[in-house]
Amino acid sequence: MNNNSTANEPHEPEKKPSLAEAISANAKVAQNADGGIDVLSTVGGVRGILETVVPGFVFxxxxxxxSQLSWALLASIALGVVFMVLRLLNKSTLMQSATGLIGILICALVARTSGNAKDYYVPGFLISGGYLLALMASIFVKWPLIGLLFGFIRNEGVAWREQPDRLRRYSIATWFICAVFGLRLLVQLPMYFTDQVVSLGIARALMGVPLYAAGLWFAWLVSRPANAGGVKAPEDLAG
Structure with a gap:
């Protein structure tokens, strides 16, 4: 009887994640206890930063x-493999290290094909240019991509588009990320065309994750609601 009554009891429907939670998880944007953006966790933590920056620096x-391209490529690839093995040994997610290794292999293939070390950085130029164009286009059509991301994280959905102030803030926030990719191209492309390979490598390391993290943090601050946390925006105080 007990078994039958238990079997006949209605089961609670499985709780599905909200759209905001799903987009936040897929975008890998982490939040801290206060609801602000956790920049370090968003970029993968210390390990994630090392996995992103160190292989290129070692290259x-x-x-x-x-002055040996082959040795430099082997060292970079080997380091990417080491990071993946460490992830396996620690039984942690392989997504970031696997993505990093694939990126290293693509860069290595391009450089090996041309025989020129500076071409190791060509895929990065294409990625930065692609993101820059997509972000700028989203601003011009009044669907700023940072608004789509942060809006769902803040449980605003896309309702912010109906509020001129919120739309403006998210457009400015998206321009901050545009500036990250634009600055990379502005600084690094002249180094590429003048064959400053070592300077290019150092610039790529410094303007990679650290610069992106800074841009993300400023984008979060500039796009927060005027009365978030009871703190008024500067323009509100001036009024």
């Missing part, structure tokens, strides 16, 4: 010391 270091 340019080995190349600068040996």
């Amino acid at each position: 340019i270091l080995v190349y600068a010391l040996s």
Whole structure:
């Protein structure tokens, strides 16, 4: 009887994640206890930063010391593999290290095909240019991409588009991220065309994750609601 009555009891429907939760999870934007953006966790934490920055830095270091493209490529790829093995040993997610290794392999293939070390950085130029164009286009059509991302994280959905102030803030926030990709191209492309390979490698390391994290943080601050946390925006105080 007990078994039958238990079997006949209605089951609670499985709770599905909200659209905001789903987009936030897919975008890998982490929040801290206060509801603000956790920049360090968003970019993968210390390990994620190392996995992103160190292989490229080792590539340019080995190349600068040996002038041997093959050795530099092997060192970069080997380091990417080491990061993946460490992830396996720690039984942690492989997504970031696997993505990083694929990126390293693509860069290595391009450089090996041309035989020129500076071409290791060509895929990065294409990615930055693609993101820059997409972000700018989203602003011009009044669907700023940072608004789509942060709006769902803040449970605003897309209702912010009906509020001129929110639309303006998210457009400005998106311009901040545009500036990140635009600055990379502005600084690094002249180095590429003038064959400053070592300087290019150092610039790529410094203007990678650290610059993106800073841009993301400023974008979050500038796009927050005027009365978020009871703090008024500067223009509100002036009024």
